[in-house]
Amino acid sequence: MGNAMTREIKRAESPMGTTPGYMPGFGNDFETEALPGALPSGQNSPQKCNYGLYAEQLSGTAFTAPRGQNERTWCYRIRPSVKHTGRFEKIDMPYWQSAPNIDPELISLGQYRWDPVPHTDAPLTFVTGMRTMTTAGDVNTQTGMAAHVYLANASMEDEYFFSADGELLVVPQEGLLRFHTELGTIDLAPKEIAILPRGMVYRVEVVEGPARGFVCENYGQKFDLPNRGPIGANCLANPRDFLTPVAAFEDREVPSTVTIKWCGQFHQTRIGHSPLDVVAWHGNYAPVKYDLNTYSPVGAILFDHPDPSIFTVLTAPSGQEGTANIDFVLFRERWMVAENTFRPPWYHKNVMSELMGNIYGQYDAKPQGFVPGGVSLHNCMLPHGPDAPAFEGASNAELAPVKLENTMSFMFETRFPQHLTAFAAREAPLQDDYIDCWDGIEKKFDGTPGEK
Numbered sequence: 478m479g480n481a482m483t484r485e486i487k488r489a490e491s492p493m494g495t496t497p498g499y500m501p502g503f504g505n506d507f508e509t510e511a512l513p514g515a516l517p518s519g520q521n522s523p524q525k526c527n528y529g530l531y532a533e534q535l536s537g538t539a540f541t542a543p544r545g546q547n548e549r550t551w552c553y554r555i556r557p558s559v560k561h562t563g564r565f566e567k568i569d570m571p572y573w574q575s576a577p578n579i580d581p582e583l584i585s586l587g588q589y590r591w592d593p594v595p596h597t598d599a600p601l602t603f604v605t606g607m608r609t610m611t612t613a614g615d616v617n618t619q620t621g622m623a624a625h626v627y628l629a630n631a632s633m634e635d636e637y638f639f640s641a642d643g644e645l646l647v648v649p650q651e652g653l654l655r656f657h658t659e660l661g662t663i664d665l666a667p668k669e670i671a672i673l674p675r676g677m678v679y680r681v682e683v684v685e686g687p688a689r690g691f692v693c694e695n696y697g698q699k700f701d702l703p704n705r706g707p708i709g710a711n712c713l714a715n716p717r718d719f720l721t722p723v724a725a726f727e728d729r730e731v732p733s734t735v736t737i738k739w740c741g742q743f744h745q746t747r748i749g750h751s752p753l754d755v756v757a758w759h760g761n762y763a764p765v766k767y768d769l770n771t772y773s774p775v776g777a778i779l780f781d782h783p784d785p786s787i788f789t790v791l792t793a794p795s796g797q798e799g800t801a802n803i804d805f806v807l808f809r810e811r812w813m814v815a816e817n818t819f820r821p822p823w824y825h826k827n828v829m830s831e832l833m834g835n836i837y838g839q840y841d842a843k844p845q846g847f848v849p850g851g852v853s854l855h856n857c858m859l860p861h862g863p864d865a866p867a868f869e870g871a872s873n874a875e876l877a878p879v880k881l882e883n884t885m886s887f888m889f890e891t892r893f894p895q896h897l898t899a900f901a902a903r904e905a906p907l908q909d910d911y912i913d914c915w916d917g918i919e920k921k922f923d924g925t926p927g928e929k
């Protein structure tokens with residue numbers, strides 16, 4: 478982890494419509510102020526803060542977490558967060574489900590694939606448009622995850638949200654979103670990702686819609702960069718390519734709602750002002766975005782096909798070393814050069830469960846049917862691999878160096894089995910004929926060695 482202290486000043490009159498500014502680095506200790514002198518120097522909690530601001534700490538890890546994992550941010554804000562809540566009422570958010578969500582009527586054992594969840598005419602925000610596809614683990618014990626597709630065609634107007642249940646890893650596929658967060662503004666387009674930390678308040682503006690994408694809700698320990706082992710200090714995702722927004726605040730006194738996701742349930746409270754009132758902050762618990770095009774893939778340069786963990790962008794540990802709560806894995810454009818090798822993914826069964834999404838283009842193991850915006854699920858120990866055309870093509874291709882172009886898919890891989898929601902099983906566009914993609918695979922064995 479670096480420790481670059483970057484001081485960026487952003488005037489706060491109107492964060493709307495201005496281009497967000499960002500500070501580079503992953504997990505850095507940042508400091509940023511939207512008004513000069515709003516940050517106290519040399520201490521966190523002076524007797525009186527400048528501008529009449531209130532000092533407040535947002536803890537993302539236990540107070541006593543080891544130093545290398547410890548994350549917290551000091552905020553200097555117009556009102557303490559306690560003024561951004563009131564009495565809560567429970568509200569329904571029927572399409573945003575949390576683990577455990579095991580419906581005995583549904584069969585999660587199987588190879589599943591969905592076409593893109595279609596947009597609707599009804600107005601949907603980033604929150605009301607969240608459609609849970611699978612859940613895994615248990616939100617109450619802070620283990621596991623949920624995989625969602627979001628549909629958004631409406632901005633959140635005077636509506637704010639935070640989740641106490643986990644951080645959200647957002648993977649857009651269509652449309653442009655602007656996340657106005659307590660700690661600053663993030664613009665997010667396809668081929669980028671963002672992480673919205675647990676407990677951090679935001680509203681989402683649809684800048685270009687309709688927007689669709691994928692979300693991994695991580696109930697467990699935070700996403701981190703993977704260790705690179707013998708790869709060394711460079712390649713894969715490099716820390717300098719992660720961007721955290723500079724401070725920006727709203728000083729608006731209008732009737733507003735704050736929705737809180739907590740232990741899988743949704744609660745709402747009404748307040749008379751915007752809660753995005755952090756004028757300055759310092760610390761290492763902050764939202765971040767990352768351009769997937771800056772990911773430097775490392776792969777086989779002579780023969781064979783490595784495990785897909787070689788393409789890990791971020792990993793969320795589970796407490797058992799090497800057995801992640803979630804790995805976020807990226808299959809992007811790259812050269813294929815391996816000699817005498819079946820180059821696409823091999824056939825396999827995996828103890829981890831694999832949910833994939835297509836951001837754009839064609840995935841090499843599934844030339845047809847796995848389309849941009851689409852999702853597939855290959856659950857714990859469920860066999861899968863290239864479809865029949867992909868097998869025939871790759872077994873007979875001339876093995877010159879080939880660039881895989883026009884391709885970007887990803888995988889949320891978790892140590893926990895994933896359970897389908899009723900939405901995924903009954904409402905989303907499930908491809909009933911998905912398993913037929915392996916129909917054309919023939920027995921070639923006839924007891925004699927040699928070319929088949």
Ligand SMILES: O=C(O)Cc1cc(O)ccc1O
Nearest residue numbers: 784785821822823831842861
């Ligand atoms: O199933 C998949 O398509 C994902 C995947 C890709 C790969 O290159 C190796 C293993 C694997 O699970």
Ligand SMILES: [Fe+2]
Nearest residue numbers: 825831855861
């Ligand atoms: Fe797989």
